[in-house]
Amino acid sequence: METLALLLLAFFTFGTLVLAGGDLGVGMLLPWLGRTPTERRTVLAAIGPFFLANEVWLVALAGIMIGAFPGLEHELLLERRTAFVALLAAWIVRDAGLWWRSRIEARPWAAACDGMIVAGSWGAALALGAVLGPVLGGGLGGVLLAPLFALLLALHGAGFCRLRLTGEPLDRAAPLGRYTVTTLALGAVTVAAGLRLDLHEMLAEPATLRVVTVFVAVMLPLLVGGQLLTRWAFRRRVTGPGYL
């Protein structure tokens, strides 16, 4: 049961970093990939249909932590409280910018929302690095890892755009990004963080662990099914602005 719980934690951490992290990366590179408001809206259309399906991985991760790894929740949230406050604040600013951008057709409004998306994405990526950095390396190494991790997410976002965009934004993203490489790197981050944490000490007590783990395992095919349906439905490359 403990092994299964660890595998599920790793799976949802990896999913959050790869999918939600990719959206952060695209937001970070928005001013470089899209030079005009319409181009920027096209770049956002690349993540648009996946954005909700990607963000839920973070929420699911929170649920698994609170249910199956209360010690980890304590370690990450209470010990690195400031970084977490920054992560959440930046994250919701990015979300609001993304959802609001196309609600009003006025240039200053779009520019302000672009600002929220870019600042929020950088803030969230750096804060996520600050949460993970000390796990991966102690002392000064941990501090230095935060910007490196943010950079990795930016490259990952470029890799995603390389698979999704067309035209000039694609030409700008293509030299920067290799989605497979950055995905593997994020997988390595997940495994390294897992190995450095004493996760067995952070597990919930057996009765709770059993309920949560079995439930997640049973639901997993349904969750993955919904995710695959989303990827399949919106598999075509983006050529112009979308809903967001």
Place this chain on the structure above:
Amino acid sequence: MDGTVHLARLQFALTAGSHFLFVALTLGLVTLVALLQTRATLTHSELHARMVRFWGGLYVINYVMGIITGLVMEFQFGTNWSGLLEVTSGVFGVPLALETIGAFFIESTFLGLWIFGWGRFSPRVHLAMIWVVALTAYASAFFIMVTNGWMQRPVGHVMENGQARLADLGALLTNPTGLLAFGHVLFAALLTAGLFMAAVSAYHLRRNTAENEFFRRGLRTGMLTVLLSLMPAASFGGVQFDYLQDTKRAPLVSPLAQAGEVLMLLSWQLITFLSLWFLVKFCYRPRRFGRVFLLTTMAALPLPYLAMISGWVYREVGRQPWAVYGLLRTEDAVSPLSANEAWLSFGVFVPLFAVLVTVNFWLLFRHARRGPQSADAPHAEPAPLPVPTF
């Protein structure tokens, strides 16, 4: 320490309170949108398809704030309420984990498919998607009310070494203070959405535009929803008094909790009066609604919100001084924070929420005011932006 408890409580109350208000409309409106889309799909009615697009657009704008406030709330347990998790996460964490995996994850994935899937799926598949969203939204509300119900009346656990351990999952999931509150909130949410639809429709009918038929339907659907939800909401609320804690009764009840109870009942009575007025008018002259009635309906829009939030104040403030009734005091549930740490989180999130909530309400009302024509082509290419000249 005392000051940090108040600050953490106030921050949580503002987060959870705003989450609750947005989610209430989400939960009710998704039901109405799913029903409208069912009718549009079965009858091929263009009018109903337009109604789905307009009210669905409002639903999506509102949904976003539910996610944003919910995300912060979920993590606030870890940052501000570590005492609660240390003592009770073995029980309290279970429905929360089940909610994220078994409800919210699927709800949000399928909402993405529904929003971006217009025209990409067959009408029936697209209809199925909104029903998946609606049903998982109910499941989500169920798990959250089970979590909250456990804080009101802890069951299904044993205390070992100062920690609550899960002993009976069935008892936890069928806790009457959770189940009854779920029914109460579900119908209160429908009532909120119904009055929201009626009030927006009344605004447009009052202006007498080309969309009168569209909004006559909206007024009728909204008011019918209110009429059908009033009694179930009151009944599910009323039977909960069998499980009332002593802290919600005289002489222990706090003035704030008592004021919440009174305001909730008063709002409910005013809504009942309005809906009966509608019923009488509808029976005599179903196609004509006078100026006074329309203005009153518009003015009634805050009432369900007032009822929701004051009922929530009664339930949650009335639970004090307990975080988990009889088991864990609020002062022991809070994280060991310094004053600076407590202020940092408060100072970041409270102003941020104030801005986000205000702007989002403004966008919601702006979209509502503009009427269905702007929602008819949700994926239209944006108008070409003027070329800047320097």
